[in-house]
Amino acid sequence: MRNFLWGVATSAFQIEGNIENDFTDWENLGKFKNDNADPRYENGSNHWDLWETDFEYLKELNLNAYRFSIEWARIEPTRNEYSQPAIDRYHQMIDKLIEMNIEPIITLHHFTHPSWFHSLSPWTDASSIEIFTKFAKKMIKEFAPKIKFWITFNEPLVWALAAYGDAKFPPGQKDLYKVMDVTYNILYAHIRIYDMLKNFDEDIKVGIAKHFVIFKEARSWFLDKSLANRLHQFFNVMILDAFRTNTLEIYFPFLLDYVSYLPLDNKIDFWGINYYYRLHAKFKINYKNPMELFAKNPTTDMGWEIYPNGLKKIIKLVSKYDKEMIITENGIATDDEKLRIKFIKKHLKVVSKQIKRGKLLIGFFYWSLLDNYEWLEGKSKRFGLIHVDYENKFKRTFKPAAFIFADLIKKFKTNNNSKGKIKSKAI
Numbered sequence: 001m002r003n004f005l006w007g008v009a010t011s012a013f014q015i016e017g018n019i020e021n022d023f024t025d026w027e028n029l030g031k032f033k034n035d036n037a038d039p040r041y042e043n044g045s046n047h048w049d050l051w052e053t054d055f056e057y058l059k060e061l062n063l064n065a066y067r068f069s070i071e072w073a074r075i076e077p078t079r080n081e082y083s084q085p086a087i088d089r090y091h092q093m094i095d096k097l098i099e100m101n102i103e104p105i106i107t108l109h110h111f112t113h114p115s116w117f118h119s120l121s122p123w124t125d126a127s128s129i130e131i132f133t134k135f136a137k138k139m140i141k142e143f144a145p146k147i148k149f150w151i152t153f154n155e156p157l158v159w160a161l162a163a164y165g166d167a168k169f170p171p172g173q174k175d176l177y178k179v180m181d182v183t184y185n186i187l188y189a190h191i192r193i194y195d196m197l198k199n200f201d202e203d204i205k206v207g208i209a210k211h212f213v214i215f216k217e218a219r220s221w222f223l224d225k226s227l228a229n230r231l232h233q234f235f236n237v238m239i240l241d242a243f244r245t246n247t248l249e250i251y252f253p254f255l256l257d258y259v260s261y262l263p264l265d266n267k268i269d270f271w272g273i274n275y276y277y278r279l280h281a282k283f284k285i286n287y288k289n290p291m292e293l294f295a296k297n298p299t300t301d302m303g304w305e306i307y308p309n310g311l312k313k314i315i316k317l318v319s320k321y322d323k324e325m326i327i328t329e330n331g332i333a334t335d336d337e338k339l340r341i342k343f344i345k346k347h348l349k350v351v352s353k354q355i356k357r358g359k360l361l362i363g364f365f366y367w368s369l370l371d372n373y374e375w376l377e378g379k380s381k382r383f384g385l386i387h388v389d390y391e392n393k394f395k396r397t398f399k400p401a402a403f404i405f406a407d408l409i410k411k412f413k414t415n416n417n418s419k420g421k422i423k424s425k426a427i
């Protein structure tokens with residue numbers, strides 16, 4: 001039996017620094033719309049320079065896996081011109097992980113694009129499939145001999161909604177039908193990449209990291225219930241179902257009515273679960289804005305409701321699709337270490353029970369190793385187990401929760417020999 005994967009997750013742009021892509025362009029154009037924070041990138045967490053010491057922390061945390069992404073803009077900064085030094089650096093990183101006995105899990109697309117991408121062939125256009133697949137092919141040739149776990153896309157629907165639903169991410173448009181076209185094309189690219197990876201090596205495992213949210217009716221009124229239901233269908237279930245039915249399909253009264261054949265043929269080996277919070281849904285009699293979504297206490301610095309039981313519900317939902325599952329992201333933005341510790345313990349308790357229950361759950365990744373650039377929130381929100389002092393040469397310091405997390409994993413491994421539950425003594 002393979003060991004349970006205990007890891008942390010990162011994404012290239014959020015930590016690396018020294019990158020020019022669609023996000024830095026967007027920032028330079030002053031287009032980020034957020035009143036609450038100053039989303040300045042300013043070299044991320046400077047991981048590009050500090051990666052070797054950052055990787056040492058993985059061992060100190062008792063981890064046996066690491067989820068990261070490669071930055072397309074760094075590898076193909078100009079269309080069809082690949083940067084060998086960038087590719088070499090990723091090789092070095094992967095080699096180092098392997099040498100450390102840490103299972104690398106690679107993500108090919110985590111929200112960002114080269115500067116040339118959106119104007120040449122945005123995801124709304126079917127030609128984007130070819131362009132991204134070409135990049136993926138090159139990455140497979142380079143890294144597939146070394147890496148067993150591949151995530152093609154991180155949160156495709158979240159990205160599509162941010163870029164084409166509420167216009168907060170580049171290219172900043174508002175059209176729900178475009179959100180569907182984008183989702184369609186991204187999933188189409190997934191099929192192509194899945195086939196390429198499997199042709200290269202049948203044993204490679206390919207997944208998507210999908211975001212899940214618990215939607216609860218605000219009042220026990222049938223319209224709140226049906227709203228919560230629709231949101232669940234759209235946000236959580238639509239893509240899962242498409243893999244089974246070969247149809248990407250959603251009906252959302254007044255907002256969306258979309259059906260399209262998509263030959264996914266169940267081409268996925270594991271579902272990545274990114275789970276953070278619950279939302280309450282209230283129907284409003286207002287044609288332009290028919291819903292209100294809100295969180296209840298306790299919340300994190302992101303304003304997200306802490307609801308560990310939701311993780312159990314999501315695992316239950318996804319397990320019905322009968323694929324392996326990895327919790328590819330779960331974590332908290334806070335400056336209160338007591339709260340972070342409580343958050344981690346409660347979620348790991350759910351995880352340990354679920355591991356006991358079945359064989360499908362094969363890994364857990366805390367988001368994130370380091371404090372990093374949290375998209376619209378900039379660096380104001382701190383998810384890291386390791387504190388980054390942005391004012392002082394990106395100096396790293398372990399936070400109290402890091403020690404607790406490391407300890408829980410260690411106890412889990414020794415007490416349970418990679419299966420069974422975390423003994424309550426350990427928590």
Ligand code: GCO
Binds near residue numbers: 211329
């Ligand atoms: C996402 C990403 C991460 C985030 C994390 C916290 O879900 O947006 O995968 O990049 O930083 O989820 O919001």
